[in-house]
Amino acid sequence: PELRRALAGYLARARGVRTTPDRIVVCSGVAHALRLLFGGRVLRGPLAVESYGLAFHRAVLAAAGVRTVPLTLDADGARTGELTDLAGVRAALLTPAHQFPTGGPLHPRRRLAALGWAEGRDGLVLEDDYDGEFRYDRDPVGAVQGLAPERVVYLGSVSKSLSPALRLGWMVLPERLVGPVLDAKGEREAWAGVTDQLTLADFLDSGRYDRHVRRMRQRYRARRDRLVAALAAHAPHVTPTGVAAGLHAVLRLPAGTEHQVVEAAAAQSIALDGLAGFRHPDATMPALDGLVVGYATPPEHAYAAALEALCRILPPDPLPHRSGGPALEDRGPTR
Structure with a gap:
């Protein structure tokens, strides 16, 4: 009670x-x-x-x-x-x-x-x-x-x-x-x-739980910002979505590349998932290619190296002068 x-x-x-x-x-x-x-x-x-x-x-x-x-x-x-x-x-x-x-x-x-x-x-x-x-x-x-x-x-x-x-x-x-x-x-x-x-x-x-959540929100936001900044600097063609909240980001990938990138991540000892693993077997909507990246998990001393390794395994931009828009965008609050 x-x-x-x-x-x-x-x-x-x-x-x-x-x-x-x-x-x-x-x-x-x-x-x-x-x-x-x-x-x-x-x-x-x-x-x-x-x-x-x-x-x-x-x-x-x-x-x-x-x-x-x-x-x-x-x-x-x-x-x-x-x-x-x-x-x-x-x-x-x-x-x-x-x-x-x-x-x-x-x-x-x-x-x-x-x-x-x-x-x-x-x-x-x-x-x-x-x-x-x-x-x-x-x-x-x-x-x-x-x-x-x-x-x-x-x-x-x-x-x-x-x-x-x-x-x-x-x-x-x-x-x-x-x-x-x-x-x-x-x-x-x-x-x-x-x-x-x-x-x-x-x-x-x-009130310690509230203080803990506020403290962790600041920490996770800083980690989210570092992920977004690393992508902007080294893989600007990869669009992170779902980053306005939560503890993970989805990195949209060109169609047909997800499996290859997940395997490359495993070879670099990066633990992440592809969107395919979350898809309902009876779903009728078009399949989405992407990575589910949890940025809260790596210890602080390993986070910078993890970001570098992540950027290395991402596929190159197939259209260097155009950034493709994802089917699911994180557009912030809708009023």
């Missing part, structure tokens, strides 16, 4: 979430939340998801027998207007604050379209707010949950703000789902330790 009370205050203040402690269920992260919701038969599929997202989440859902249906993405996020054409779908998993992995917030009109669809179909939006605290060049983007608490399941964790090794997350639930989720979870806490929960509650109540 101490953690749920602290979370209710923090989420209201930092993310605009409207809740009370009794509507928060603590879990070990978003994957655990999906297991409880779908593996526990609180919700049933099919489930709409974004065309690019975590394959691990799709695997969790598939293991629960849930069919996922991809929504097209563009510069304004998921095309939530497509939800009305999906027969039998009554829930959608979205990353509205910062689409993962392509970057950028969900356009306000599309937020409202998703909520309108959920209301009309007696459905739900599952909001994965995986790094909502980290923003740099744009105004804060509040949680969708604050607009319709009875139509949104808000999912969060400390995996980005503290560490993925600390298995602590939460669900903010519509009132009617609290009992079924608690039944699915059972009486004994399987993953999130009591000591960890009490420690996080104290971290939140004391």
Whole structure:
């Protein structure tokens, strides 16, 4: 109860979430939340998801027998207007604050379209707010949950703000789902330790968590700026997107070059992913070539060398006098 009370205050203040402690269920992260919701038969599929997202989440859902249906993405996020054409779908998993992995917030009109669809179909939006605290060049983007608490399941964790090794997350639930989720979870806490929960509650109540997030936001912004500057100096034809927020950037590549560049990165001991690994197998939108570069991970003493190595493995500019525009651009806040 101490953690749920602290979370209710923090989420209201930092993310605009409207809740009370009794509507928060603590879990070990978003994957655990999906297991409880779908593996526990609180919700049933099919489930709409974004065309690019975590394959691990799709695997969790598939293991629960849930069919996922991809929504097209563009510069304004998921095309939530497509939800009305999906027969039998009554829930959608979205990353509205910062689409993962392509970057950028969900356009306000599309937020409202998703909520309108959920209301009309007696459905739900599952909001994965995986790094909502980290923003740099744009105004804060509040949680969708604050607009319709009875139509949104808000999912969060400390995996980005503290560490993925600390298995602590939460669900903010519509009132009617609290009992079924608690039944699915059972009486004994399987993953999130009591000591960890009490420690996080104290971290939140004391204000140290807020100070930590502010400090890390400054550090990550400086790292983001160094990445952008290195690309501008050594690979100006490579466009970084998704850099107004979050802990990673997407570097768009010429079509057909992604696999080769990922292999070259591995040869240079650079750990990064290609966009292909995040693509839904049933996605119908054109495939995107690019690199997903997490700039928060390398230790400070190795960061400069990592940037140099990254720039070395990028393909040369096929059109030296023209910079190609990506299909998904990070255009900042849309009002």
